[in-house]
Every structure is written in C-alpha cells, then in structure tokens.
Amino acid sequence: MKGRWRSLVAAIALVGCGHAAIAEESSKGDLTMMIGLDYSSGEYGSDKETRTWVVPVIAKYERGPMTWKASIPWIRTTGPGDVIGVGPDRIPAEGSENETRTESGIGDLVLSAGYAAVQNRYLLLDVIAKVKVPTADEDRALGTGKTDFSLQLDAATLVKGVTVFGTVGKKKYGDPDGRDYRDPYYGSIGVGRRAVPSTFVGASYDWRDNVTRTGDEIRELMLFASHRLAERMKLQAYLIRGFSDNSPDIGGGLILSHTY
Numbered sequence: 125m126k127g128r129w130r131s132l133v134a135a136i137a138l139v140g141c142g143h144a145a146i147a148e149e150s151s152k153g154d155l156t157m158m159i160g161l162d163y164s165s166g167e168y169g170s171d172k173e174t175r176t177w178v179v180p181v182i183a184k185y186e187r188g189p190m191t192w193k194a195s196i197p198w199i200r201t202t203g204p205g206d207v208i209g210v211g212p213d214r215i216p217a218e219g220s221e222n223e224t225r226t227e228s229g230i231g232d233l234v235l236s237a238g239y240a241a242v243q244n245r246y247l248l249l250d251v252i253a254k255v256k257v258p259t260a261d262e263d264r265a266l267g268t269g270k271t272d273f274s275l276q277l278d279a280a281t282l283v284k285g286v287t288v289f290g291t292v293g294k295k296k297y298g299d300p301d302g303r304d305y306r307d308p309y310y311g312s313i314g315v316g317r318r319a320v321p322s323t324f325v326g327a328s329y330d331w332r333d334n335v336t337r338t339g340d341e342i343r344e345l346m347l348f349a350s351h352r353l354a355e356r357m358k359l360q361a362y363l364i365r366g367f368s369d370n371s372p373d374i375g376g377g378l379i380l381s382h383t384y
Contacts, residue, residue, distance in 0.1 A: 153185075153186070153187050154185070154186045154187075154383055154384070155183070155184070155185050155383070155384045156183070156184040156185075156186075156381055156382065156383045156384070157181075157182070157183055157184075157381065157382055157384070158180070158181070158182040158183075158184070158379050158380065158381040158382075159179070159180070159181050159182075159379070159380055160178075160179065160180045160182075160377055160378055160379035160380070161177070161178075161179055161377055161378050162176075162177070162178040162179075162180065162375065162376070162377030163175075163176070163177055163178075163375060163376060163377060164176050164178075164210075164364065164372035164374070164375030164376075165372060165373055165374060165375070166366060166371065166372035166373040166374075166375075167369070167373070168214060168369060168370055168371075168372075169338075169339065169340060169369035169370060170203070170204050171204070172203060172204045172224055173203060174201060174202065174203025174204065175201070175202045175203060176199065176200070176201040176202075176203075176210050177199070177200045177201070178197045178198070178199050178200075178210055178231070178377075179197060179198040180195055180196070180197040180379075181195065181196055181197070181198075182194070182195040182379075183195075189239055189240040189241075189243065190237065190238070190239060190240075191236075191237070191238040191239075191240075191250070192235075192236070192237050192238075193234075193235070193236045193238075194233065194234070194235050194236075195233070195234050196230060196231060196232070196233045196234070196259065197210070197230070197231040197232075198228070198229070198230060198231070199227075199228060199229060199230070199231045199260070199266055200226070200227075200228040201226070201227055201228070201265075201266070202224065202225070202226040203224060203225075204223065204224055204225075208262075208265045208267070208268055210231065210266075214370065215268065215305070215335050215336060215339065227261075227264040227265060227266060228264075229260065229261050229264055229266055230259055230260060230261075230266075231259070231260045231266055231267060232256050232257060232258055232259050232260045232266075232267045233256070233257040233259045234254060234255070234256050234257070235254065235255050235257065236252055236253065236254040236255075237252070237253055238250045238251065238252040238253075238278075239251050239252075246281060246282075247279065247280070247281050248278075248279065248280040248281070249277065249278070249279045250277070250278040250279075251275075251276075251277060252274075252275070252276050252277070252278060252293075253273075253274070253275050254273065254274040254275075254276070255271065255272070255273055255274075256271060256272040256273075256274075257271060258270055258271055258298070262300065268297070268298060268300050268305075269300055270297070270298025270299065270300055271298045272295060272296060272297050272298055273295070273296040274293055274294070274295045274296070275293060275294060276291055276292065276293025276294075276310075277291065277292050277293065278290075278291050279291075285317060285318075286315055286316070286317045287315065287316050287317065287326070288313075288314075288315050289313075289314050289315075289316070289328075290311065290312060290313040290314065291310075291311055291312045292309070292310075292311040293309070293310050293311065294307065294308070294309050294310070295307060295308055295310065295332075297335060303336075305335050305336065306333070306334065306335050306336070306337075308332050308333035308334065308335055309332075309333050310330075310331060310332035310333065310342075311330075311331055311332075312328050312329060312330040312331065313328065313329055314326055314327055314328025314329065314346075315327060315328075316348075319349075322351060322352040323349060323350065323351045323352070324349065324350045325347075325348070325349045325350075326347075326348055326349075327345065327346065327347050327348070328345075328346050328348070329343075329344070329345055329346075330342065330343070330344045330345075330346065331343055331344075334370070339369075339370055340368045340369040340370040341368050341370065342366075342368060342370050342371050343366065343367040343368040343371055344364055344365065344366050344367065344371045344372075345364070345365045345367070346362055346363070346364050347362065347363045348360065348361065348362035348363075349361050349362075356382055356383040356384070357380070357381065357382045357383075358380075358381050359378065359379075359380055359381075360378065360379040360380075360381070361376070361377070361378050361379075362376060362377060363375070363376045364376060
C-alpha cells in the first residue's frame with residue numbers, strides 16, 4: 125500500500141477543495157497528521173496469495189505554495205518470498221524463493237516536496253519530487269533496500285461542479301545486487317464531487333508500467349470517500365480492485381487526519 129495512501133490523500137485533497145480552494149492560495153503553515161489502516165490480497169503473478177496489512181503514519185506541512193510530506197508504514201505480510209514491497213511499489217522478484225512466510229516491520233520512509241506552480245480559479249498544478257529512503261528490511265522482503273526517486277505532476281480542475289484530477293510521473297528505481305529494474309512511467313485519472321456538505325466521493329484509475337522484465341503493469345480502480353468529522357478532522361475510506369497480475373485482487377482501508 126506504500127504509495128497508495130499518498131495518492132489517496134492527494135486525490136481527496138483535490139476533490140474536497142471545491143471552488144474556493146481553486147480560487148485561493150494555499151493555507152499558511154498548516155500541519156496535518158494522518159494514520160491509517162490498509163488491507164490487500166492478491167497473487168501478484170505468483171502461485172500463492174499474499175495478504176498484507178499496513179499501518180501508515182503521514183505528516184504533511186503546507187506553507188504558501190510549498191507542501192512537504194513524510195510517510196512511513198508498519199507492515200505485516202503473509203505470502204511467498206518472491207514478492208518484494210507493498211502497494212504500487214510491490215515488485216515480483218524473478219527467481220526468488222516461493223515459500224510462504226509471514227514478515228512484519230517498518231517499511232520505507234518516503235519524503236516529498238511539492239510546489240504549486242499554477243493555482244487559480246480554473247486550474248491547480250503541482251510539481252512534486254519524492255525520494256524513498258530504504259528503511260524497510262530487504263531480507264524480510266519488505267523493501268528493495270535501495271533508494272528510489274520520483275518526479276510527478278498533479279493537476280485538478282472543476283467542470284460543472286465535478287473535480288477532475290490526474291497525475292503523471294516517472295520513477296527511478298535503485299537496483300539491488302543482481303537485478304536491473306526498469307524506470308517506469310505512472311499515472312492516474314479521476315473524478316469526484318460533494319455528495320453532501322460534509323462528504324466527498326470519487327473514483328480514480330491508476331496505472332504504472334512494469335518494473336521487471338517478466339512483471340506486469342499495475343492497473344487499479346479506487347473508489348473513495350472523505351467525511352469531515354469536525355472542523356479540522358476527516359475520515360477517509362477507500363476500496364481497491366485490481367486488473368493485472370501485479371495489482372491486488374481486492375483491497376481497502378481508512379485514513380484519519382487532523383490539521384493543526
């Protein structure tokens with residue numbers, strides 16, 4: 125799920141912004157803390173199912189046109205050793221051991237910095253750079269043990285009360301010994317709108333090119349909702365359905381956020 129909650133948080137932030145946020149500047153000096161719970165299961169091109177629980181902790185700080193984020197998950201996964209990592213960063217490892225096992229521990233730390241290049245009544249456009257710090261244990265198949273870099277563009281606009289948003293980016297994977305990962309392009313497109321004054325709902329379709337020679341693309345549909353519990357507190361929920369060998373058969377989760 126590592127990566128999915130960052131996409132979800134960004135999507136809901138864009139969907140939930142409404143006309144006012146597109147017309148106004150970013151909030152000044154806001155700190156948002158988030159914690160979530162995610163479950164997913166799938167075979168990911170293997171002969172056996174992998175079931176994964178993830179508890180992400182995310183911090184986001186916004187000041188003027190800049191947004192900084194840091195996220196780190198706790199992971200518990202049961203499945204074959206030929207699946208490395210979790211979420212959109214999951215990689216089927218060619219030639220790895222296929223024995224089922226359960227592993228748990230801290231995942232990779234992801235840091236990002238975003239700049240609102242365009243912010244007006246008609247368009248939001250953010251330029252975002254990310255770095256994955258390899259804090260996950262590669263011996264437990266919780267990560268690759270290498271540093272990754274990403275550069276992406278996030279955009280959103282309003283069309284007759286419906287927010288249309290999307291992402292396009294490219295990722296540079298660090299190569300563990302004996303492996304040569306491709307550097308894939310990725311993207312998403314989605315829509316959302318206010319269902320009632322305190323709740324936003326939407327859907328997005330996510331895609332990422334294959335990373336290994338024999339691996340598959342990622343193709344996933346996400347349905348999500350964001351409900352405002354209080355002035356500065358939101359509960360976000362989502363469901364995932366995968367459509368490729370490298371996507372989960374099914375997944376879902378919750379994220380609770382509070383802005384200070």
